[in-house]
Amino acid sequence: MHTRSGMLMLIIAGLLIFTGCPKPPLQPETPRGSEIVFQNTVYSCTTVTSDPAGLKVAYQFDWGDGVRSEWSSWVEGGTPYADTHTYVQSGEVSIMVRAKNTKGKISSWSEPLVVNVSPGEGNVLWKFGYYDSEEPEDSADFTNHTFAIGPEGQIYIGSGDICALLCRKANGARRWEFIDPEEEEFSSAPAIAEDGTIYAGTEGGKFYALAPSGTTKWEIDFRSAILTPPAIGTDGTVYIQPEDDTVYAVDPANGARKWTFYAGGGVRSPVVGADGTVYISQDDTLFALDPANGSIKWRYGMRQAIAVSPAVDVSRNVLYVVDEDGWLASVNLADGSENWQVWISGDATAPVIDETGRVYITGGGRLYAINPANGAIEWDWVAPVSEEMTMPAVSSEGVIYFLVFSSAVTGATDTLYAVNRDGSRRWAVGLASGTPLDFVSAPKIDSQGLVYIGNGTRAWCVVGKGGPAASSWPMFQSDIRNSGRAR
Template identity: 20%
Template sequence: MVELRARWDQLVPGSDQLADELVARYVDRNRRAYRDHYLDIVLTALDSLIQLATDPTSVRLAAWFHRAVHEPGGTPAEDAEASARLAEELLPQYGVPPIRIAEVARLIRLTGDLAAPPPDSYAPPRRDANGDVLVDAVNAILAADPSRYAVHTAEVRRDAADRRSALEHRYDEVRQLLDGHLYRTQLARQRLSPVARINLETELAGLDSELPAPWRGWQQAALTATATFTAIASAVVAIAASGASWQVPAAEDAIGWPPVVLAAAAFFSAPVLFRCARSASQRGLLISGAVTAAAVTGLLIAWAQMPRVNPAVGVGLRVPLLISALLLLLAAGASALVGSLLRTRSARFLPPRNVGQQLAWLVVPAVVAVALLLIIQPLARNYVLSSNERVENANRPAGKATASTLDGTVAWVSKTMLGSGAEEAIGTRYGIAVPRQSGVVEMLDAATGVLRWRYSRSDSDEKPNIVATGNGDYVLAQFADVGYLLLDANTGERKAAWPGRTRDHLIQQAEPLLTGERVSRGSDKLRGVDPDGRDRWTFEPGRCTGIGAVATSDTVVTFLGRSCGDEDDEMVGLDLKSGKKLWTKQSGDTYRRPVVVAGLVVVAEPGGDSDLPDALTAIDPRTGETKWRWSVPRTWACRTLMNAAGRYLIVVDCPATRKMENGQTLVTAIDAATGKTAWQTAAPVNPRAKVTVTADGRVISLSRSSDACWANVISRTGFRQVRLPTGISCSRDARAIGNLVLTSGADTVIALR
């Protein structure tokens, strides 16, 4: 205390009492930080720097007063403000001029913010010599003897109200100090900086041990992991691109080496970018920047070389995959560049590998893998789908078809539809959809045959398979090498593309929609599917089991055929919405040809070694109970075709014991409510002719005589033949859509009146 008092040395004449009061404040027993040894270090440093000040007396007074007031837990700014007010209150009593008092108060307030100057070695000319000298003297505590510095920092932390907050604040403060110049004057930098940096780095290491750092450094680790794994992902995508075509159909002279070169470059850049992201060297910055620039250049070249889409040429999958690979390589280079820049600022402050860094290395590859599966792959597929499709819409309202009375005339003839005929047409709520060669689906107006819309694809040259679903609101089209696409039956716009894994699934039934999957080893699968291709449920009955199924409006009846083991064949009822099992029933031999009629499922009971069934059985789909059984006459000998027509089951067969001697077709209508025969008509029609059944129960086939094509109509009222106009092909089958009968011409669809 005596030595400290001696430093006052009549700083202000006649101010011994003021000096004693200030010393008493610093040695107060209640003070836990910024005590007398702290003030001694500040004043000692000030003696070595005072020659740089323009007003040494004001600087010394400010040094004495700057922590004269200190409250436990108080911030430097609060202490400085209170100390400045104390100086403004006490100094006038000792004759200090107001101008000097104002300067002292200003200097004291400067110590409330001891932020280091900018980390710029070319600092601008100083305009506050007094302030720079005082701040450097106050910061001289940073260059104190290590043991004395450790005592000071311990006192400051013990003085803090919230120890954890103080530790976190001090950690950030020390890092900020180390990032720049510690002192403002060149003299202080030369004399104090080396020791001060050692003290601060030692303190920082101690703070790391005291302050848990489970997350510190995760940004650096995440950037390094991103640079590494996105480069690897770029190589994987580029390899996938090398096996795809640049355009469809693939050009014979198409160059295939760019994806291979990109894959090799991306693969070998992964370890290089790993090192660059962890390096603060100029070389790391240059290499990561070069990779980024190369990726940008590749993107520009790929964009310029993209094939132009037209009806004959489409975009191949290589285009989006190659662009995706270049984008991934760009992300890798950019991550390495940012990581290298961040490394220059924080390299020496990074703790050993902690939880945050380890999680970063685990999460980043998982995120990259998920991005490949859930983002890049779907985006690439959607790009190809949208780029290669065209919709021509005439914006015509849908007309209503008039029932065909078959009077020998034509209602309408479509325009030329190469490779298409009536047998492939399907009915929807908005017209008649017909598939064509070269990946085309056309919707004809049911009333006039005029084209309503045309959907075509450049990447498919085969005729799609189509079905109507969603109560006739949609057309589900299966395109070769593309998969199932859901088209709006009214506009032709694509509403959904089924997931790629469903490409080979079989449409078990279109209305309601069921799909099946054949498995070479194991169990076949049956799925309840929404129109957009999403599975509601999956039914797997077990190994060595084939599945047949038919669905009503609320129930699915499955027929399970066992091919190994001792288990019998079964029928199982499932809820259509949930797939929940409702009932199980042994069926002996597998039932054949299930048909839904008036809410019942009618099946043909096998007749032993004969193809002729023993009986037709109606099953309640919700309970599995047999509603009725209709015995098939032993005199029948043909295929026993079954079709639904309203509330009737229409059965087509032939009344003979030997099929080769048969020249007649027998049509029987069975009432689905009672299982009784409603009517039966025999007609002199070849039983091997293919037939179609209208909604009102008429059975129609085509036959040719020497001079004309005839329509054979078997109905409740009997049999009649109608001579058809010239131009209708008898070699192609008729098609009934509701009560409208369609036939085929030379690349046209013809509706009969």
């Protein structure tokens, strides 16, 4: 009897010890953060876990460079926790995190977040290309193709020589390629809708709507070359201007035609104002169209044919348009009346706008800063080699980027320049040697400050400073998606 009661007491004691022994927190979630970080800049990532007994937890990060953080202060389980670190060396690192509870029990390490620590501003982060060493003339030339960046960081760019639209991951690695079945060149820059649909046209006249996976949602055969990207309206309507001199408004769900407007000349990208008004060019005339039916709201005439797509400044209720003689005009959005004109150069590019409203434009081997109030030239920066230039893009830090095609003159590589808002040179980096045609690549800036541009047989990603300027038109077609819509 005593033996039985003793055994029972031992079992009860064991159970009490077992059930009373605290368990560690659950394994924390894989840290969340950017997969690209730059040397000597503060990097942040987030994780979360909980404790089986509802105890508070603390976190410790292993930053993958030989440094572990101190344990954090106690937080409630289930509450996301963020920590920061600064890397001093470049390379690939794996970030992990673990947690402990107030009883001192420590969880296992999380699954790693792999991060690429990259050199600083002005350095090439990555590049990719299609070079045929046996037949170089068959290599893909990206000089005349512009990037678009999707909502999840996917990178898209067309290629003429291989008749493909390319999708890459944020690090430049291949994701998928869409080859035109008729082997026609993807001659226009892609545009991306808010739901991730990719729109792109070919020189043969095919216009595709692709899912983010690269599958075809629908297509239209315009039987006329599509050389410029579409614009995407406030309701998702897609506005396309092929070489047949007609603007088409199509339904994003199925490509059904809503209305058409015969422009009669001029192949430039349509653009859309914040109120949905569609702006298109016809030779020397700019039209403002009602998005509901394509009827004309107003028109504005230039001296010569309009050379590039306009840029819309929502804060000042104006747009800027350039003709082939190089005249830049400021036009009121309300009625098409003119504010001012200023002559730039016969090869003036499309303008962009910074957060103060200042206008930047290139032409004649110079970068110009234009006062938006009166069109006065505030300063101009002269390229070391006065040769053809791309249009600019401007960042939130006031850095203006553009490519100078110096290879045709000096035999050296073409150069991407960064110029400060006061007109001083910030840095320059040589890229490749390209052959510019009518529609050259335009620099694009993402939220991390990375600058994307096509040049020669490579598509390039260069480390810049600051995301896009907080304006309605800081780069080609307004934004990183080439939506062509002002906000």
